[in-house]
Amino acid sequence: MPIKIPADLPAYDVLTNEGVMVMSEDQAARQDIRPLRIGLLNLMPKKIQTENQFARLIGAGPLQIELSLIRMSEHQTRNTAAEHMAEFYRPFQEVKDQKFDGLIITGAPIEHLAFEDVTYWDELCEVMDWTQTNVHSTFGVCWGGMAMLHHFHRVPKHILSDKLFGCYRHANLSPASPYLRGFSDDCVVPVSRWTEVRAPEVEAAGLPILLGSDVAGPCLIEDPAHRAIYILNHFEYDSGTLREEYERDLSQNQIEGAEIQLPLNYFPDDNPNATPQNRWRSHAHLLYGNWINEIYQTTNFDLSKIGH
Incomplete structure (x- = not known):
């Protein structure tokens, strides 16, 4: 089953051309099932890319997603x-009386600020x-996940002295987790951040770490008490997203004079003119597909009963 999005949202044509099943509001209305309602609280500056x-x-699986x-x-x-914002987005205050099966809270490029600022x-x-x-069920991503860790725990x-930037190998620390069904013993995950949370402090809060790296630290954290998972890195990134960030940083470097590092383990032979290979796409689909499946298996058919 496909993901239901407005036919004039840019993602509709993008996903259709990639072979992802999408459907319009009219098509969805003809199917006698309840789609899973997933909200995307988009805090990223490039809204369309993030959409x-x-x-x-979330649209690659067999379930209908709204x-x-x-x-x-x-x-x-x-x-x-x-x-674009006026046509496709609704402010939180207008949707807070509604119920959702799932919510994704994205990252935001404001790591240098204290949360309260x-x-x-x-x-x-x-x-x-x-x-x-x-x-x-809520999925906090990068800064969004750190914000939830701070708020609830x-x-x-x-703050890191240098940007953690590139493709880092992470160990599967919880093979029996339903969120890691089909995962290898380790996997590559894109990382792009100036901050970190530390494993001892996460574990002291009683939270299991599902994916982690000796270099990049905790990656995927489960929070059963709040029906949430947090990923501090970027499985959702496109093949060229790290390159775009690298080129953006180089452009800013001409103004600010900061030293810009090449993303680690990203460009073949560390050649920025070479085309990067995507080594995380399959695990990205597994993780988000597993999250959607867990929601489907456990959510209430009656939306009004969610949260009770």
Whole structure:
């Protein structure tokens, strides 16, 4: 079964051309089933790119998914057309009376700020508390996952001296986890961040680490008490996303004078002119497919009973 998104959302044509099954509102209405309602709270500056990345992963399975795009109510993006935001996104305050089977909270390029200094932090805290009554399962990604760890467990984030940037191999620390069905003993995950959470502090909070690296630290963390999982890295990235970030950093370097490092284990032979190979796509689909399957197996058919 396909993912249900508006026919004029840019992701519709992108995913159709890739062979991902998509359907319009009219097509979905003719099917006598309840689709899973998944919300995407998109905090990334490149909204359309992020929509495509997550829709691709959650729309690849056999279940019908209804994707709802959500934004912070007062925060105005400067990188996506206002017309796109007005047509496809709804502010959180307009959807907080609704129920969702799943919610993805994306990362945000604001790692250098203390959580409480983020302009929309108060509303994000409201969102995170709201997930406990209105969302069956929440997936926090990168900064979004760190924010949830901080909010629910006071696990701190630590500033790194150098950017953790590249493709890092991670060990499968919990092969029996339903979220890691089909995973190899280790896998490659794209990483791009200036902050980290530390394994001893995560474990002290009583949270199991499912994927981890001796170099990059915890990657995938489960939070059963809050019906959530947190991934601190970027399985959703396209093949060229790290290259785009590298070129962006090089461009900024001409202005700021900072030393820019090549993403580790990304370009063949560390040649930035070579085409990067995607070595994480299959595990990305496994993880998000397993998350959707867990939601399907455990959510209530009656949406009104989610959170009770």
